[in-house]
Amino acid sequence: MQDKTDTYSFTVDPFDTDCNNRLSWHVLGTRILSAATHHARRRGFDQFEKDHIPYLWVLSRMVVEIDHWPCVHESYSLSTWIRNYYRYFTDRYFLLLDDRGVPIGRILTIWAMINSQTRMPAELNSIFGNSFDQYIHLDDTVDIRRSRIRVNTPMIQTERSTFYSDLDTNGHVNSIRYIEYVLDSLPSQLTMSHPAKRIEMEYCAESYVGNLLNISIEEASPLLYHAEITKPADGKATTVCRSAVTF
Amino acid sequence: MQDKTDTYSFTVDPFDTDCNNRLSWHVLGTRILSAATHHARRRGFDQFEKDHIPYLWVLSRMVVEIDHWPCVHESYSLSTWIRNYYRYFTDRYFLLLDDRGVPIGRILTIWAMINSQTRMPAELNSIFGNSFDQYIHLDDTVDIRRSRIRVNTPMIQTERSTFYSDLDTNGHVNSIRYIEYVLDSLPSQLTMSHPAKRIEMEYCAESYVGNLLNISIEEASPLLYHAEITKPADGKATTVCRSAVTF
Numbered sequence: 001m002q003d004k005t006d007t008y009s010f011t012v013d014p015f016d017t018d019c020n021n022r023l024s025w026h027v028l029g030t031r032i033l034s035a036a037t038h039h040a041r042r043r044g045f046d047q048f049e050k051d052h053i054p055y056l057w058v059l060s061r062m063v064v065e066i067d068h069w070p071c072v073h074e075s076y077s078l079s080t081w082i083r084n085y086y087r088y089f090t091d092r093y094f095l096l097l098d099d100r101g102v103p104i105g106r107i108l109t110i111w112a113m114i115n116s117q118t119r120m121p122a123e124l125n126s127i128f129g130n131s132f133d134q135y136i137h138l139d140d141t142v143d144i145r146r147s148r149i150r151v152n153t154p155m156i157q158t159e160r161s162t163f164y165s166d167l168d169t170n171g172h173v174n175s176i177r178y179i180e181y182v183l184d185s186l187p188s189q190l191t192m193s194h195p196a197k198r199i200e201m202e203y204c205a206e207s208y209v210g211n212l213l214n215i216s217i218e219e220a221s222p223l224l225y226h227a228e229i230t231k232p233a234d235g236k237a238t239t240v241c242r243s244a245v246t247f
Numbered sequence: 248m249q250d251k252t253d254t255y256s257f258t259v260d261p262f263d264t265d266c267n268n269r270l271s272w273h274v275l276g277t278r279i280l281s282a283a284t285h286h287a288r289r290r291g292f293d294q295f296e297k298d299h300i301p302y303l304w305v306l307s308r309m310v311v312e313i314d315h316w317p318c319v320h321e322s323y324s325l326s327t328w329i330r331n332y333y334r335y336f337t338d339r340y341f342l343l344l345d346d347r348g349v350p351i352g353r354i355l356t357i358w359a360m361i362n363s364q365t366r367m368p369a370e371l372n373s374i375f376g377n378s379f380d381q382y383i384h385l386d387d388t389v390d391i392r393r394s395r396i397r398v399n400t401p402m403i404q405t406e407r408s409t410f411y412s413d414l415d416t417n418g419h420v421n422s423i424r425y426i427e428y429v430l431d432s433l434p435s436q437l438t439m440s441h442p443a444k445r446i447e448m449e450y451c452a453e454s455y456v457g458n459l460l461n462i463s464i465e466e467a468s469p470l471l472y473h474a475e476i477t478k479p480a481d482g483k484a485t486t487v488c489r490s491a492v493t494f
Contacts (some may be wrong), residue, residue, distance in 0.1 A: 014284040015277045019414040019456075024411060037261040072416065147386070163431035164438040165273060167266040168318065174262070184410035188456045190412040209435045232314045 004137035005081040006039045007097075012070050022069035022195055023076070025183065028096075029176030032107055033059070035078045036092055043135055048127050049129045054086050054116045055127065056121075060089060061110035062201040063144050066096065066102040075099040081137035088112050088121045090132070093142050108144040119206065149202060149242040151228040154216035158185050162211045172206040182227045182243045185215045190219045190247065198246035207231050213240060223247040251384035252328040252388045253286045254344075257445045259317050269316035269442055272322070272430065275343075276423030278352055280306070282325045283339055288397065290382055295374050301363045307336060308357035309448040310391050313343065313350040316442050322346040325354075328384035328491045334361050335368045337379070340389050355391040366453065396449060396489040400476040401463035405432050419453040429474045429490045432462045437494065445493035454478050460487060470494040 010031060018024040040046035040057070048055040070076040076098055083091040089110050096105030112121040115186045124132070160181050168174040179199055184190050207213060220226045225245045230237035257278060265271040286295035287304070295302040319321040323345055330338040336357050343352030359368040371379070407428050417422040426446055430438050454460060458478045467473045472492045477484035 013277070013281040015280045015415055015423075016418050019411070019416065019418050021416055024412070028261070033262045034260040113304035119283070163427075164266070164432050164433075164435050167439075168262055169264050169266065169268055173267050176262075180410075180412035184412050186411075188411050192414075192456065209439065 002155065005034070005079050005133050006042065006079050007079040008035045008038065009075065009077040011075050011175055012072050013059060014072055017072050019192055020195060021071055023071070025179050025196070025199070026176060028064070028066075029179060031078055032064075032094060032109065033063075033175065035094065036109065036111070039080050039092075045128055045131065048113065048122075050127075055113050055122055056170055057111050058114050058170070058203070058206075059109060059201075060112050060203055061108070061146065062175070062203075063108040063146060063198075064105065064145060064200075065107070065198045066105040066195070067197070068098065070098065070104070077101075081139065082132065082135050082138065083137065085124055085132050085136070086122055087125065090124060093139065093144075105220050106142050106144055108142075108146075109232070115118050116201065147200060147228050149228075149244045151216045151218045151226050151242075154218050154228075156185055156215070156217040158215050160185075160213045160215060162207055162209055162213060164209060172208055173211070175201070175203060178203075178229060178241050178243065181213065181215060181229060182217070182225075182245060185217055186225060186245070193217065194247045196247055197247050198244075200244040202242040204241055205231070205233075207240050220244070249363060251382050252326050253282070253289065254324050254326040254443050255282045255285065256324040258322050259319050261319055264319050267440055267442060268318055270318070270441070271427050272446070273423060275311070275313075277391060278325055279311075279341060279356065280310075280422065282327050282341065283356065283358070283365075286327050286334065286339075292375055292378065295360065297374075298304070302360050302369055303307075303363050303417055304358050305361050305417070305450070305453075306356060306448075307359050308355070308393065309422070309450075310355040310393060310445075311352065311447075312354070312391060312445045313352040313442070315345065315446070317345065317351070323351070324348075328380065328386065329382050330384065330386065332371055332379050332383070334370055334372065337371060340386065340391075342389065344440060353389050353391055355393075393395050394491055395446065396473050396475075396491045398463045398465045398473050401462040403462070405462050407432075407460045407462060409454055409456055409460060411456060413467055419455055420458070422448070422450060425450075425476060425488050425490065428460065428462060428476060429464070429472075429492060433472060433492070434462055441494045443492050443494055445491075447491040449489040452478070452480075452487055469489070470488055 016027040094107035341354035
């Protein structure tokens, strides 16, 4: 167990919060991605290179459920482990813990490893063989369901350009940035007074600097919004990601 | 000296970098603001309240000069102290240090304290009396010049909307976000290949969610850009901030 799960501790710094004085989605999301990288790095599978071509871990799905948001100067931690791996994907779970170690949130992430040149996913078994097996933590206590996200009749349609400051080390728009694009497209009266308590992300394609993204949002049920972000590619709209946000 | 200067240590996390794998302006800027708050908080002058009205520290000027950017997994630290205070403003300096403690950057910040309701600056002496005196560190080794920033004939004019995710705990667009607005308005071929080595910011007015900012940029000399960000107010353009960026 101690070789399978790592825990990273943080404090909410004065500028880690949103305008509601709660830990921001930006900072929480970045901590989740970094914790995944640190956990993988300590076990030697954070990166891989074949024929001088680096392979990159990219996020395919993410579900974040928060019961209680840490506020400024409060401590919190993230525990993470690998729950499973498949042909192309691996499931990584997280628990968000408050300063007493009590769970206040659950996170499911699903990752693929892509060839940095072709951007195509690689078979995990052909890269890592059985070396993952010793790190699989068959924990069933964290139960996170994925849903089907579809936007049929959007109530909001807006555009958003992508810029240099939206990019991360992989040269594409950072996965967490799409969460902000979706929240920013909702009425600010809502986001500035209610913290989102659940966000589900389906990442479908990368976007790059200078893309003009189209964001469509539909109210699937009261306080549940489905969003789809597309980019123009080859004369048609390609889905970049889908999102479901519950307030 | 030990009561005057505090030092905060960090490591460049995998998602703290920009697309060039160097510490991002966003993270460095946030660390600077947080270090200022922590330093003030430990000495009891991070906040003030009078007649049940909170007063807030706001950034008036910032000059950041970076000789060498920390890269992913590298350690760095920020030392900060107060250099002086005037009727309405206080000068706070920082040194950016690499993992061996060698200075790799210098930062000057100038702060005012505003009434959170009227948004008008308060006389520092009337709030803090002489209690600042013991913390003034008369260090002359850090020499940072301010310049005169004017945009007369812009070569770039662009607009940018402000959103929920751009706000900080003060309910206004975060000071560091304007640095990103300016960098994002420059050609991405430049920002994606050259790190800015000096950025100067003059903050003139606040902006809020839903503002449509106008960004004008002029090449003042080769690799030096002057920028002005305005917002519409009372039928005319009000300057929100000015910036000078050197590559």
